[in-house]
Amino acid sequence: MGKLLWTPTETQVRNSNMYAFMTGVNKKYGKNIDGYEALWQWSVDNIADFWAEMWDFAEVISSAPYEQVIDDPARMPGAGWFPGARLNFAENLLRCRDDRPALVFRGEDQVLRRLTYGELYDEVARVAKSLRKMGVQAGDRVVGFMPNMPETIIAMLAAASIGATWSSCSPDFGIKGVLDRFGQIRPKVLFTANGYYFKSRKLDSLERITDILKQIDSVEKVVVVPYTEETPDISGVPGAVLFEDFRADEAGLEIEFEQLPFDHPLYIMYSSGTTGLPKCMVQGAGGILLHQMKEHLLHTDLKREDHIFYFTTCGWMMWNWLTCALSVGATLILYDGNPFHPGPEALWQMAEEEKISVFGTSAGYIAALMNSGLKPREKFDLSSLRALLSTGSPLSAEGFDFVYEEIKKDLQLASISGGTDINGCFALGNPIGPVYAGELQCRGLGMKVEAFDEDGKPVLGRQGELVCTAPAPSMPIYFWDDPDGKKYHSAYFDVYPGVWRHGDYIEINERGGVTIYGRSDTTLNPGGVRIGTAEIYRQVEMLEEIEDSLVVGQSWKNDVRxxxxxxxxxxxxxxxxxxxxxxxxxRANASPRHVPAKIIEVPDVPYTLNMKKVELAVKKTIEGRAVLNRDALKNPEILDYYAEIKALRED
Incomplete structure (x- = not known):
């Protein structure tokens, strides 16, 4: 059992959104639920009732009511959610239109901008009018190749208000990485900044955009946001217009929010590209809204007065997750650049100045902060901070201890874990429960998460595959260019028919806490960012000197390299x-995150008998774990070579 690190006070419990929700369930259904685990059990035993209560608690704005919550709770994939309902995602995020702060932006170059909710609504209205004027309609794709700045959120909300589908990549993606994604979905409009900053260097985006456009002929307009220069030269970019010249001139416009079905496509997210081109996961507006509002309101206890920050880029699902906090009326703190520039104190200085109450980051960042020697509690006033969220990779018990010893003793540390696939979490924080070192506090409400053993049976107190045995509204509605659903089915349902297999090894203990032991497939997670080996192979194996290659993620110092x-x-x-x-x-064709920590020459690469590379066997070998299926390999003796490589035991 992990060490107990924090317990909420009775006042904190009773003032929480979770407690209010639980009280409402007890009153309506005649229950006597008195703790989180009992509430979770009710939520997964009564899927339709839970999500109906969540709809009401979140005060979802819709123009037409739903006829039922779910048409077939036993069908997965394919269950239909909230048929009959008509709503708009952007309308729900723009419900507040007052003078309270909505967005605060800090760039690495020390740019500081603030937008109120009223100003945000006005900006979205102006961009939405221009998108409509150029013919953007529901179902068209609008994409961003953008830093994490206000214009990215404005563009997404403007697209969503029309019913266009949004997708984004961060500007550190190489040309091939962008083409592998946007090239599949054929966008009509592309938003980009002229460049971005990293470690105080100005990096250009427009040259890459020009090359990208040569291979994506569907783009009719490129909207350029000046960032690293006030008046960038856009003459070399076909169809380019500056943001200021694109958006409508009028102020005080009313947004025409298209009223659309619950499962209307909102986002296209991407798999890691492990086995080829990234799979394009299409996610529905209503499902993402309801799921993320559940996580903000109940699991994060987010309220209007909160200032919430997550260190993320627009190529990571945490950007989408953070953006939905607008639906609660909280203030979003956006940061773009290197989190350690000019030093490890950068984000904590910002936390003090912006009075951040919810601070989100990755386990990799916390590990790097530990190594830096900085003790934020000694240098900064963090009295506003009440919750710290960590995701991307498992946070070590030592990381938990560091947070409480060197950041703040009285806060909720929520280690959270889910996926791009659901744009949210399977296991996450619980503001009315204790925090134990190395442990995620709970499984998410309405998420019937279990650990399956080798026989596909649920187990407690031992490691197993993370599965979800009931449908949830934020699961993808389909994969792009997958008319018969084969890609979708093979991604999650081939191992356990009718059960979502996510690809993590976990352990669920008797009190409902969850420990993550890492990926059960070969996806890489350096610094908490999922990337695929296929994206690296495509670059390496086109070099004339390389005959073959193999990529693995090695667990190293509480991270993956x-x-x-x-x-x-x-x-x-x-x-x-x-x-x-x-x-x-x-670096040039994938992204800086794909660059290996070590490059090592080997005499051969292990393959299965049907000529598939065996990355997982090598990962197990170099980490000292047994490989049980050596007989399935064409050349099993080569694993002995990998086991003796000295460089793998060095920094």
Whole structure:
């Protein structure tokens, strides 16, 4: 059992949204639920009733009521949610239109901007009018190649108000990474900043946009937001217009919110690209709204007076998650750049100045902060901070201890875990329950999460596959270009028919706490960002010196580091120059996050008998775990070589 680190006071419990929700359930259904685990059990035993109560508690704005909550709770995938309802995602996020702050933006270059809810509504109205004027309609794709800045949220909300589908990549993605994503969905409009900052360097985006447009002929307009320059030269970008010239001139416009079905496509998110091109996961507006409002209102206890921050880029689902906090009326703190620039104190100085109450980051950031020697509690006034959220990879028990010892003793540390697939969490925080070191506090309400053993049976107190045995409204409505649903089915339902298999190893204890042991597939998670091996292979294996390669994520110092093994063609050596060329190729065409921590020459790459690379076997080997299926390998003896590589035991 993990060490008890924090328990909410009785006052904190009774003042929470979770307690108010639980009280409402007890009153309406004649229950006597007196704690979280009992509430969770009720929520998964009564799926339709729970989500109906969540709809009411979140005060979802809709122009037509739903006829039923779910048409078939036993069908997964394919259950239909809230048929008959008509709503608009952007209308729900723009319900507040007053002078309270909505967005506060701080760039690495020390740009500081503030927008009130009234100003945000006006900005969205002006962009939405311009999108309509150029012919954007419901179902069209509008995309962003943007830093985490206000214009990104404005563009997304403007698109959503019309019923267009939004997708985004962060500007550190290389050309190939963007084409692998946007090239599949054929967007009509592309929003981009002229550049971005990283470690005080100005980096250009427009040259890459020009190259991207040569291969995506569907884009009719490129809207350029000046960021690193006040008047960027856009003459070389086909169809480009400056943001200020694109948006309508009028102030005081009313937004025409298209009223659409609950499952109307809102977002296209992307899988990691492990086995080829990233899969394009289409997510419905109503499902994302309801699921994320549940997580904000109940699990994060978010209220209007809160200032919420999450360190994220627009290429990570936490950006989408953070944006939905507008539906609660909270103030969103946006930051773009390196979190350690000019030093490790950067985000904590901001937390003090902006009175951040909910601070979100990754386990990798916390580990780096530990190594930096900074003790935020000694240097900054963090009296406003009441919750710290960590995701991306499992937070170690030492990380938990560091938060309470060196950041703040009296706060809720919520280690959270879910996926891009559902744009939210399977296990996360519970403001009315205790925090134990190394443990996620609870399974999410309405999420029937279990750990399955090797026989597909639920287990407590031992490791198993993370599965979800009942449908949830934020599961993808379909995959792009998957008319028969085969890609969707194979992604989650091939192992356990009718049960969502997520690909994590977890343990659920008797009190409902969850421990994550990492991915059960071969997705990489350096710094908490999911990336796929196929995206690295595509870059490495086009180099003339490389005969073959293999990529794994090695668990290392409470994080994951990417290890690239290369088999060279005869006559070539793994020189420093070749290593640099490999790194530069990956950085330019994938992203900086794809660059391996180590590049190691090997004599051979292990394959299965049907000629598939066995990444997981190598990962287990270099981490000292047993490989039980060596007989299935074409060349099993090579694993012994990997087990003896000294460089894998060094920094």
């Amino acid at each position: 990417v290890i690239l093994f290369v088999k060279l063609l005869p006559g070539f050596d793994l020189t420093d120059a070749l290593k640099n060329n490999i790194r530069q190729t990956i």
